[in-house]
Amino acid sequence: MSIRHSIAGAIALATTLGSLAADFAIHDGDRVVFLGDSITEQRLYTTYIEAYALTRHPSWKLTFRNVGWGGDTAWLRQRAHPDEARLFAADETAQQQMIEASVGSGLARDVLPLHPTFVTVKFGMNDHSYQAFRPDIFRAYARGQSEIAKVLGGTGARVAFLTPQPIEEKRADPDKDIRNLSLRQFSDGLKEVAARGNAQFVDQFAPYMGVMLAERAKNPQAFIGGGDAVHPGPAGHTLMAWAVLKGLGASAAVSKVEIQIASGSAAADGCKVENVDTGGGGVAFDRTDDALPMPIDVRAVAALKLAPVLEDLSQYGLRVAGLAEGNYEITIDGESAAKASAVELAAGINLSSAEGPVTKQAREVLALVFQKNDAFFNRWRNVQLHSFPAWAKGPETEALRQAEVKRIDGLIAGEEEKIDAARQPRKHHFVVKRASP
Numbered sequence: 001m002s003i004r005h006s007i008a009g010a011i012a013l014a015t016t017l018g019s020l021a022a023d024f025a026i027h028d029g030d031r032v033v034f035l036g037d038s039i040t041e042q043r044l045y046t047t048y049i050e051a052y053a054l055t056r057h058p059s060w061k062l063t064f065r066n067v068g069w070g071g072d073t074a075w076l077r078q079r080a081h082p083d084e085a086r087l088f089a090a091d092e093t094a095q096q097q098m099i100e101a102s103v104g105s106g107l108a109r110d111v112l113p114l115h116p117t118f119v120t121v122k123f124g125m126n127d128h129s130y131q132a133f134r135p136d137i138f139r140a141y142a143r144g145q146s147e148i149a150k151v152l153g154g155t156g157a158r159v160a161f162l163t164p165q166p167i168e169e170k171r172a173d174p175d176k177d178i179r180n181l182s183l184r185q186f187s188d189g190l191k192e193v194a195a196r197g198n199a200q201f202v203d204q205f206a207p208y209m210g211v212m213l214a215e216r217a218k219n220p221q222a223f224i225g226g227g228d229a230v231h232p233g234p235a236g237h238t239l240m241a242w243a244v245l246k247g248l249g250a251s252a253a254v255s256k257v258e259i260q261i262a263s264g265s266a267a268a269d270g271c272k273v274e275n276v277d278t279g280g281g282g283v284a285f286d287r288t289d290d291a292l293p294m295p296i297d298v299r300a301v302a303a304l305k306l307a308p309v310l311e312d313l314s315q316y317g318l319r320v321a322g323l324a325e326g327n328y329e330i331t332i333d334g335e336s337a338a339k340a341s342a343v344e345l346a347a348g349i350n351l352s353s354a355e356g357p358v359t360k361q362a363r364e365v366l367a368l369v370f371q372k373n374d375a376f377f378n379r380w381r382n383v384q385l386h387s388f389p390a391w392a393k394g395p396e397t398e399a400l401r402q403a404e405v406k407r408i409d410g411l412i413a414g415e416e417e418k419i420d421a422a423r424q425p426r427k428h429h430f431v432v433k434r435a436s437p
Contacts, residue, residue: 019314025200025248026053026118028060029235033114034069035148036122039164039230040068041374043243044237046120050295051366052245052374055256058423063416064387066108066373067380074123074144076106088136095143103147107230116157120202120244122149124164124186124308125230133182141186142193150199155393160200160248163242165208167229172220174341191421198399202247204240211239211306224306234300242309254316254352255289257430261322282328282433283320289425293359295366301353310352319431332356332428339435355430361382365422372415379408 021118026032032053043066055318072078075087080102087098111119127141128134149159164187166180174180187205194201215222225236232240271289286421294314296304303309318330323342330338330351337356338347351358362424383404388397 002176022364023249024053024251025060025158026056028062030062030117031115032062033062033111033116033119034064034122035111035119036068037072037126038068038070039125040066041070041231042068042231042237043193043375043377044232044234044297045240047366047369047373048238048241048295049245049248051295051362051369052250053371054369054419054423055295055362055365056251058291058425063371064373065114065116066375067114068122069110071126072123073127074121074141074148075102076144077102079106079110081372084124084140084266088147091375095140097142099143099163103144103151107148108153111152111153116152118157118158118160119152120160120162121145121199122162122164124183124190128179128186128402129181130167131182132178134183138186138189140335142189145190145193148200149193153198158200159197160202162191162195162202162244162247163190163236165225165232165236165243166206166212168212168223168236169226169229170221170223173215175209178328180209200248202244204243204247207243207246207307208236208239210388215306224302224303234297235303235306237298238297238303238309239307241289242303242307242313245313250313252312252315254291254293254313254314256317256319256321257285257287258259258348259285259321261320264326280433282431284429284431286427286429288427289316289358291423292362292365292423295362296353297366298363301376308312310350314351315350316354316358317348318345318351318430320345322346323432328432329352329435331433332358336428345432357426361422361426365419368415368419368422372419373411375408375412375415379405380411383408 019404040046046066053062069078075082077084082098082102087095090098123145126139129137145161152159164183166174166183167177168174169177171177183205187203191201212224215224225239226233227236244359246334257268257271259271259276259424261278261283261313264276266273267287270291274286276285277283293316294310323345325342327339327341328345329336330340333356335356338349338351383401386401
């Protein structure tokens, strides 16, 4: 595979490593909760964000929980079931009382028991009711989001409001879709709500729409997200995670190695390099990184051609200056990882999409995170919130429920131990040698 993700300016220190961990909205020790609707419940963009944080900061103690619920809204419709006709028509005082009751009970049951320190909130898709902008609905939406920020802020949790992504139909002008025009107004209004509520605002609508429009210019029937018009597949969720992570201040820097063939010297940033050997017309060295590249779901590699996901979020660099003209193969622990020309290697290449043991390890972490998140979803929705029929209710059934909750909690703890072990970087042997004809 030829790596074409070159690092402009030969992997410049100021640009590649300019963003510090302190700029990232997720911090060491955080308990992160993803709150949202069915798009959050899909456990895709949230899992990609989680896997990024875990692999980029392998020494941090982090926990993540997803409480997305299909059909939900900013007034927590699916958790508290308010009378929406009354809600939209109510005066300011009555609406505020309804919102406080609805949001308060929903958060008390599904979010606050998790003791979050950071919560992302993604509503709007169901709120706008798939129609032209309605001020009465937006008023309830804005008040619901404000109440979420108020309640969570009162516990000390930091809040980030995420806009929904646009709806994707197979049309040349998705930006003219009346539903997307409505979602854009909801998103713009959310920015004001976030500012008033001391919450972070992340707009994924605009970047996602930009990618859609670029692809529609090439092919009016292009469908970039996979899945359906409202629920993207892994490629679409990777674009969402890209936009959200950028909005949360995520860094592109993983690590980089620069080697001068003539002098045999090596410089490293974000990693340790040992045993450099520049004999034989190539170079070999041992590399131990401080972090892993961002895992990319094998089902979502198409997203890498649609947006600069790796350029913006995962720079795992290698630069070798002074090689003779020609093509070279990079192997890691004896496994072929990538091919590049001497010119490309002199400029610097990004190995985040390379094959081999580093990518395999990152994807192992991603797979474990998926397993853990599925286990928590089962624990929360199918056990904790399971409703027994009247004839089965009683102390014995509640005892069974609590026993099953405890069992799954143990399973989740075990999965998190596996994740913590799997995300620790390992030493690898790199070889850059002449490629076979």
